[in-house]
Amino acid sequence: MAAEGEVLASLKDRFGGALRDLGLVRDRVVKAVIDRKDLVPVCKFLKDQLGFDHVSCITAVDWRDHFESVYHLTSWSRNVMVQINAWIPHDDPRIDSITPLWNGANVHEREAYDLMGIVYDGHPNLTRILLPKDFAFHPLRKDFPQEVDRQYISRRKIGGG
């Protein structure tokens, strides 16, 4: 219980005003919502001061009016995970890369670029990883259509909604 409270308090001390939201999700998990310009300072602070050493996951979410780049960072020694949601405007999907801090971020950022089209500035090799090199779309975006009718009939469609 103590470790996540410590992380929460030091984040609040250091970045208080810059954070859009900060809170405990459950035991051992802290969540912070930030703007994209604060990402690298927050990550650097987590790595250098609080000993976060493992990038569990990086992903991106298309909220139609903005993107979010979601980071799940773990400190094995403290046994705490921090989830960082960084807001990115929809018309300019760019954010700084954290690959210079953790090598583990490399492939996850490439995947988010491949599937969601977020450009990670400063990434050493930002190319498609899962899809072919000449693929023209970023399929996880919400404006990329799916053949829903052929695959699956949803309850709402039967009900006429």
Added chain:
Amino acid sequence: MAEMWINMGPQHPMTHGLWNLRIKVDGETIVDAEPEIGYLHRGYEKIMEVREFQKNVVLTDRLCYVSSITWSHAYCLACEEMMGLDVPERAKYLRVITNELQRVASHLMWLAAYGPDLGLLTALLWALRERELFLDLIQLISGARMNQNYPRIGGVRNDAPPDFGKYCRKVIAHFRKKLEDHEKVFEQSKLFQMRTVGVGRISREDAIDWGVTGPNLRACGARIDLRKLDPYDAYPEIDFEPAVAHEGDSYARYKVRMDEMRTSCDLIEAALDKLPAGPYRSKPPRRAEGEGFRRTEDSRGEALFYVIGDGDDRPYRVKIRSPVYSNIFAAPLMMRGNKVADVVAIMGSIDVCVGEMDK
């Protein structure tokens, strides 16, 4: 000598699936390596957005056919986290039992693949023979040998049949004896020792920095097991010690998996002893809003599901974090400086499953 790139894959006995390993060699020595993946990309995260929460379990089963239950279980945990759903006690224990059965089956499949990689065909026949017993147990409780569709959001699909515990104990007692034979076959083989000891070494710091998890990380001397560190289900109520080795080479990775099978057997027996009576499934809401993520110790490392609901009966966004995806990109570190013939010994010891890696 001039350096050159060689493609190992996409069709190669070493790959165990469809992916390509490009290695840069100087004579026989590996200078650099670069995995190329994506041949098996099926667009899981997109497909899951149009299916109802519960129906996605059928899909997550097929992420890795060797380890279906653990993957569906991770997905169900994330959904429960999002819905704020409580799972009955009995279901938690049944999940532990099926997860560990699946873990042993998965590790045995790995052993069956790793042996022939190094020219030890006995391992293939023996390990698959033992795996059959565990598949029988899984079939007994879930009705299928593979792709079981067993975990449910809010519990498990059905209760354990009568005498399930008796059969489990019988198989485990038999398997413990057989496992010693397996270890003798491997560890007394001079050939196996020569090909794995000191080959594909990675330091603990590098492994953590590159996001390596699971048995591959525990082989570097790190006591990191999410069943201990971020416990879920009934794991906090059962005492066990995760298997750890210190050398960080292919042999240590083999050793950790062998010890882990023993740990899994202990866990199954302890869970059977404590298995409480009561309901095994609670009713989940059809629609959900919010976000939830949960990470579990999969057979290959840290599996993470991040699920977002927008109030509909289907997820708005699902993110799958596959441990193999990170592990395989740390492989170049293990390979540099080794010989071309060691590639098979190194990649085999990482335990690659392309289905979950390419999503």
